[in-house]
Amino acid sequence: MISVRNLVRRFGDFTAVKEISFDVAQGEIFAFLGPNGAGKSTTIKMLTTLLRPTSGSIQLDGMDPNVHQKEARQRFGIVFQDPSLDQEQTAWENMELHGILYHVPRKVRATRIEFLLKTFELWDRKDSLVKTFSGGMKRRLEIARGLLHTPKILFLDEPTLGLDPQSRNQLWTHVKALNETEKTTVFLTTHYMDEAEKIAHRIAIMDHGAIIAQGTSAELKQQTSMDSLEAAFLALTGSSLRDESADAKAGLRQMAQMWRR
Numbered sequence: 106m107i108s109v110r111n112l113v114r115r116f117g118d119f120t121a122v123k124e125i126s127f128d129v130a131q132g133e134i135f136a137f138l139g140p141n142g143a144g145k146s147t148t149i150k151m152l153t154t155l156l157r158p159t160s161g162s163i164q165l166d167g168m169d170p171n172v173h174q175k176e177a178r179q180r181f182g183i184v185f186q187d188p189s190l191d192q193e194q195t196a197w198e199n200m201e202l203h204g205i206l207y208h209v210p211r212k213v214r215a216t217r218i219e220f221l222l223k224t225f226e227l228w229d230r231k232d233s234l235v236k237t238f239s240g241g242m243k244r245r246l247e248i249a250r251g252l253l254h255t256p257k258i259l260f261l262d263e264p265t266l267g268l269d270p271q272s273r274n275q276l277w278t279h280v281k282a283l284n285e286t287e288k289t290t291v292f293l294t295t296h297y298m299d300e301a302e303k304i305a306h307r308i309a310i311m312d313h314g315a316i317i318a319q320g321t322s323a324e325l326k327q328q329t330s331m332d333s334l335e336a337a338f339l340a341l342t343g344s345s346l347r348d349e350s351a352d353a354k355a356g357l358r359q360m361a362q363m364w365r366r
C-alpha cells in the first residue's frame with residue numbers, strides 16, 4: 106500500500122531525510138519512532154504531498170502522490186499535530202464540511218458521519234460547538250473526520266501528543282477497531298513506546314534522518330537483546346539529547362565568545 110525507495114529531503118545544506126526505504130502492506134499499522142528532529146514529520150509530509158522530495162520515489166496504492174496529487178489525496182486521511190478543527194462549529198458541521206470538500210455523496214455522508222461519531226463516542230455531542238470539547242474529544246473528532254471519505258490510508262502525526270493516558274488508550278482502541286473492520290492502513294508517528302508496541306504491527310526507528318532498524322516489536326527487542334522496546338530504542342539511538350544538546354552547544358559557544366571579548 107505504501108512503498109518508499111531511497112527517499113531524500115534536503116533543506117539547503119542540511120539533509121533531514123537520508124535515503125530511506127520501507128514498505129507498508131495493506132491493512133498494516135506501521136509506526137515511525139524517533140527522537141526529536143529525526144525526520145519523522147518531514148517524511149510524513151512528503152508522503153502526504155505537503156512537501157516535495159529532493160529525490161527518491163513514493164508509491165501510495167500504486168501511484169506517485171506528487172504526480173497524481175488529487176487522486177492520491179482522495180485515498181488518504183491525515184491528522185496532524187496542529188489542530189485544524191473549526192472551533193466555532195459543531196462536531197457535525199465540521200464533519201459535514203469535510204465530506205463536502207472530499208465529494209462524499211450527501212446520502213452516504215450522513216450515514217458515515219453517524220457511524221464515525223458513534224464509533225468515536227461523540228454522537229451525543231454532535232451538536233455541541235467544538236470549543237466546548239476536551240483535548241481528547243477534539244483529537245477523536247479529527248480522526249473521525251480524517252476517516253470520513255473512507256481513505257485507504259490514515260496518516261497520524263503524533264496524534265496523542267498532550268493527551269492523558271485514558272484518552273490515548275481510548276483513541277487507539279477506536280483506531281485499532283477501524284483498522285480491523287475497514288482494513289484501513291495506518292501510518293503513524295509517536296514518541297510513546299507503549300503506544301507503538303501496543304498498536305503497531307511493525308515499527309521503524311528513525312534517527313538523524315535515517316531508518317536504523319525496522320521490524321516487529323519482538324524483532325527489535327531480539328536484535329538488541331533487550332527486554333523492552335524502550336531499552337531497544339535507547340540501545341539503537343543512544344541516550345544523548347538531540348535538539349537540546351544542539352541548543353546547549355550553541356549556548357556554550359555564545360558564552361565562550363563573550364569571555365573572549
Ligand SMILES: Nc1ncnc2c1ncn2[C@@H]1O[C@H](COP(=O)(O)OP(=O)(O)OP(=O)(O)O)[C@@H](O)[C@H]1O
Pocket residue numbers: 116119121139140141142143144145146147148
Ligand atoms: N522547513 C525546514 N527548513 C529547515 N530545516 C527543517 C525544516 N523542516 C524540518 N527541518 C529540520 O529537519 C530535521 C527533521 O525535522 P522533523 O520535524 O522531520 O523531525 P521529527 O522527527 O518530526 O521531530 P519531532 O519529533 O521533534 O517532531 C530537524 O533538524 C528540523 O530542524
